[in-house]
Amino acid sequence: MQQELKLRIISGVILAIIVLAVTWYGGFAFRLLSAVIALLIYYEWSTITRLQTEQPVANVAGWVGQAAIAAAILLGRFDFALSLLVFFFAIAVGFVAAQSASRWFPAGIVYAGLTGIALAEIRGGDAAGLQAMLFVFAVVWATDILAYFVGRAVGGPKLAPRISPGKTQSGAFGGAVSAVIAGSVIAYFFIPEADWLMAAAVAFILSVCSQAGDLFESFIKRRFGVKDSSHLIPGHGGVMDRVDGLIFACFAAFLLATLFSLIKGDGMAPLGAALFGF
Known part of the structure; x- marks a missing residue:
């Protein structure tokens, strides 16, 4: 248990230093960090909720949406990123209405996409x-x-x-x-x-x-x-x-x-x- 706590502290400190350095630098570097975090969150969300294995078509649509949102974040187009989030959320709801995806699919679109947008927009x-x-x-x-x-x-x-x-x-x-x-x-x-x-x-x-x-x-x-x-x-x-x-x-x-x-x-x-x- 002590070894696990030590590993947790070390990795936490290293991550904090990296994140703070990128935050201080700002600009494209922080937008890139925000986009990467959003993409990784969607990857983990789709894995946890089994979208990857049980709803592969919906999951592909989700990845297309997250990639588009990430690109808008990298370009600094936050209003456009929000519009894309709404657009792909509507598509996700359509999948659910067609009974070809679970309700966790649209939730994942918002959870991951809005994370990247919020991070990048707050930092500015x-x-x-x-x-x-x-x-x-x-x-x-x-x-x-x-x-x-x-x-x-x-x-x-x-x-x-x-x-x-x-x-x-x-x-x-x-x-x-x-x-x-x-x-x-x-x-x-x-x-x-x-x-x-x-x-x-x-x-x-x-x-x-x-x-x-x-x-x-x-x-x-x-x-x-x-x-x-x-x-x-x-x-x-x-x-x-x-x-x-x-x-x-x-x-x-x-x-x-x-x-x-x-x-x-x-x-x-x-x-x-x-x-x-x-």
Whole structure:
């Protein structure tokens, strides 16, 4: 067990360094990272839900859709990528209506495609995007790490025993508190113009969504009887195992930033700045 934890920590640190370096660099490098993550998520989703073996025609359509969305992300055409996501989601729903694919097919299109779009759009190409992405990472990582250690140290009632027996209410609370602290620290040092109350509120929302994303992936794996989404990352399993919380947090950040931008009348451009009310 100690050896497994050591491997998990080492691979986690290496991945964090790579991701932070690419995030700092931004531009095409981060869009490429976002596209690759989305493609790997679709690969793992289609494997877990058995689309590859049980619905090969639908799965090919899914890969065509994900490849098109990834290409739009690489070109920086986020509006076009969203349009493609809607288009291929409609096609996926058509497969389900024709009873030639399961309901997990359209869900996979959205889950993977929106992940890549949200990541790339939040980061964007400006300083506000870098600040927003660092904020999201800090909140999600603080939630994940402290929820694990607080849950093990304190124990107590289970959070969702039927879905993930190892998660506790104390861990969820500890993760949320640590996320608010981490978000506030990032806001203090990297986003001096931020509204601190807004930053703390956003951190709490993203932490809750991150934990919901973790539970969602646990539900999917339990539903299909698999332990890990794949074996791509030593000590962590697959990409979905590593970014399950990040996925839902990015969905929430993307939606919140879009909502705040529209309320302020700024449109879709300043997503990073919109998260913090400056």
